[in-house]
Amino acid sequence: MPSEGLKSETFGHGRQDSFDIFEDEDVAMQAGSEPSHYGIRNEPYPKYTWNGNMLEKVKSAVHPNWLLYIIHGFCGQSKMLIYGRPVYVTLIARRSCKFAGTRFLKRGANCEGDVANEVETEQIIHDASVMSFTAGSYSSYVQVRGSVPLYWSQDISTMMPKPPITLDQADPFAHIAALHFDQMLQRFGSPIIILNLVKKREKRKHERILSEALFSAVTYLNQFLPPEYGIQYIAWDMAKYTKSKLCNVLDRLNLIAEDVVKRTGFFVNHPDFHSNSLPGERWNELGGFVHNTCRLQTGVLRTNCVDCLDRTNTAQFMVGKCALACQLYALGVIDKPRLQFDTDAVRLFEELYEDHGDTLSLQYGGSQLVHRVKTYRKIAPWTQHSKDIMQTLSRYYSNAFSDADRQDAINLFLGVFQPIEGKSHLWELPTDYYLHHKNTVALLSPKRSYTHWWTPEVLIHLPLPYDEVPCTENFKKMTVIKKTVKCDEEIDIYTEFFRPYELSCFDDAFCLKMTNSAKDFMPKNIGIDPSPFTVRKPEETGKSMLSNKSNKEEAVLQRKTVASAPPPPSEEAVSSSSEDDSGTDKEEEGAVSQRSTPVKVTEFGENTKNTEDSRQSLREVRMGNISRLPSEDDLLIYKRFVNLGQSQRKVDLYSQQSNIRQLDDSMTILKPASSFPQDSIYEVHLSDLDAKSADIFASHIQTGKGMIPPLAKDDMILYREYIKNRYM
Known part of the structure; x- marks a missing residue:
């Protein structure tokens, strides 16, 4: 749902002199009247809102509080207890509704720069020891995955496991890539870092076609950008290094992740601690935008392979693991911004990211992940190989037989196809190409510059993203709400979420029982260190x-x-x-x-x-193993217990028959304890039936036995009238 501002506080970068919505508060206080409180309601980013087309038809007639914006993707949350200090790890993946579809049917980009399978993944760390939105500690890191921004596709009519990759249109001036990276600069700022995991060396060109075309496009676009804001391109053949026995894939990914997080930085809602500035960790070299009250992330990592599923999810996990260490260090949870494998925290984070990858893979590819983090660590059990084969077959079956129907459903839900009377139906269209590439028929549309390919306002505010800069264009997307009650839910997020004026359960208000928790990974032995950052076997x-x-x-x-x-x-x-x-x-x-x-x-x-x-x-x-012999006192107690049991057994055998006889006598004298004698816990009496009900029941029994009684004259007339009206 749309986010709302905090009471009478605004976060900015010192450029809000022309937009002061709190001027009349001082005037009201001087006049002696009750002061007003303000909040800001803004619109969600339309690219990740999947029901935006449906809400457009009712926006003008419905109050904004009744509009519920939905996203499609993944949401998971885990809990870590660090010596009693609760820390929540939340992972949210937002799929783009532009050029959305299934694998093989949606590849590359459309004419507006929207790519297939574009997902924005955000990991949020919350120190839950302080239950407040204004005084609490939060941290966030965002990364993106998406298909290669080129005109390319794969022909699935040949029924091959790996259809050939073809570039559909020649784009010497990288027009489509320019549109895509212009959108990314506008939303995330700079630097834009591309991690390309597509193969570079093959006996027969397959994935290498995309690598060469993407490198040429980025090289062309960087000619016209200022050097400090250029698109940074990292190409690494992950599949080749996985097959090598001498190379550790995750170690190389860890080096890339540390460099990426260092360049982009991350968001923290409070200034750095004094301990962060101490020498040793080079915290001052961390990128991003440092404000007096917070630290902001500028730029984003964009990861892709051919499908943006298996290799991409592992690479994003390694970058997220590195960012998680920095986030926990910024919140004062750990003393060094580093996390090692085989700790409870990393195991929990790995399981969360695998659920994230499985969900996105099911939505786009039709099966769960084939290669996981354990596969690249080369510690996967032997049973994993058979499961990988089954997932591959499931993905192939889904792509060949069921993806077409799923694609039609997505086109209909998102409003890409609008049913119109007299025109072709959705299932009658030979292709949906012109539904997603609407500008291809607009030959007279104005062309963008081949050199100044970015939006002019975007370059002025870099490295900050233009969408978050306080300017007139962004203020039009906001609505100022004025209330006289300070704790009104329209301007107070805390009151809107927790609702303290209602009788509610705390377990329902905040997620305590989560699917993943560090307690599932912590050892059960008491003597082992309970810290989730301790390396364990x-x-x-x-x-x-x-x-x-x-x-x-x-x-x-x-x-x-x-x-x-x-x-x-x-x-x-x-x-x-x-x-x-x-x-x-x-x-x-x-x-x-x-x-x-x-x-x-x-x-x-x-x-x-x-x-x-x-x-x-x-x-x-x-x-367990008994390390010492029992003492004499323990043996004496045990012998007494054995003697007591043997004597009790003799008494039980002697009194068994007499007990049974006494039990029978006692059952005969039991009386119902209920005040309703005809319907008690011991017996039930049937109620008296009238003669008509008894006749109906007897007739029903006879009908079941085949003895059908003759119908009455009135019934015959009613039945003939029904047949006449129904069939004649």
């Missing part, structure tokens, strides 16, 4: 310890079952059962596979020995 984490214990117990119980069972009838039955068991393997690290502990069926004596060994191992799993 995979078997020490909470999820792995639980999976290890459950898998060990299952393996032991399986040994007992197989050892005590008769020999299998044939080898085919054993092979079929093992194939069925392979489907239950876990994805967690350190999981013990049932296939890795084969059981050999032997003679009876060896079976007995195996059973005793399995009981011993099961006892060790349940009770």
Whole structure:
């Protein structure tokens, strides 16, 4: 929904002299009347609003408070407890509604510079120890993914897993790329950093076509920009380095991520601490715009591969991990802006980003991620390979058979196709090319300059984004709200969200039970450091310890079952059962596979020995290793307990028959405790029926048995009248 300003405070860059909405507050106070309070309501960014076309028809007739703007993408939240200090990590992905569609059907860019599969991902860190929007601590970092901004496509009519890539139109002056990067400069400022993960060396040109064309476009556009605001291009063949045994992919990505975060900076809603300026971490070299009250991010990283799914998600995770360390350091949570792998915080962040990647991949590609962070770390379990094959097949099936219907639904929902009586229907169109490229038929439209390809106002305010600069054009997008009540929800975000004047539950107002939490990864042993920034082995984490214990117990119980069972009838039955068991393997690290502990069926004596060994191992799993012998006092207490149990057993056997007899006698004298004797907890009496109801019930029973009674004269007349009116 549209964001609203804070009461009577404004954030700017010292350029708001011509826009003072609080002048009459001092006049009202001098006159002795009640002062007024102001708030600002602005419009959401239309590129990421998916129901904007629907709301345009009702905007003029409905109050703005009733308009609900929706986004399409992903939203996830996790919680970390740092020695009792709650920190929330929120990940929001906003998909662009411009040139939206599915894989293979929407590639490259349209004539307005909008690219396919463009997603803006924002990670927000909130120190929840202070429950206030004005006094709380927040930090945010934004990055973008999107298809290569060129005219290109892939022909899927050949039913190939990898259709050939073709450049549809020659664009020597990079007109489409210029439109796209002009939009990015206007929204994010500079520097614009491109991380291109497309392959560069291939035996037969496939992905390399895009790499060469994108490099030529960026080189051409940078000729006319000032050098300090030029588009920075980083090309790295991630697929090639993944196959190499000597190169660590994530180490190289980490170096790129540190350089990117250093250039763009990030947002923090308070000034830097004194400890941040101490020598050692080179915090003063961090980019962005430093204000007296906050730190702003300027510029953005734009990551892409061919599909912008698997490789892109891993690269964005590494950049987000580096930004997360800087954000936590800026909030005073950690003492150094660095986070290591195999910590609870990074495991939590990795799972959050994998959910983010799976969701976006399902929306665009039709399946979940094929290659994950564990794949590039080369620590994925062997069961992951079979799942990767299934995801690849699922993606291929979706692209070949179901994406066309999904594309039609998206075109209809977004208003790209408007049904008009007398014209062709949506399913009758041979292609939707002209729906997304409307300017291709406007031959007389004014052409943009081939050299000054940017909007003039954008270059004046760089490195700040033009959309956030206080100017007349941006003020037109805002509406000033005047209220006499200070805590009115239209001007106070805190009151709007938490609603303190209503009787509500705190659990519903703030998300306490989240899908991901650091407690799922923290160790269950008390003696281990509970900090989420401590490096742990995979078997020490909470999820792995639980999976290890459950898998060990299952393996032991399986040994007992197989050892005590008769020999299998044939080898085919054993092979079929093992194939069925392979489907239950876990994805967690350190999981013990049932296939890795084969059981050999032997003679009876060896079976007995195996059973005793399995009981011993099961006892060790349940009770743990006993490191010391019990004391004499403990043994004496245990003996008394055993004697008491034996004597009680003798008494139970002696009095069993008498107890049963007494129980029967007591059941006969029970009386209902309810004050309703005909409907109590002990018995239910049927109510008296009148003669008409009894006749209807008896007729119903006879009809069920096939004995249909003759119809009355009135019923026959009514039935004939119904047939006459219905069918004649």
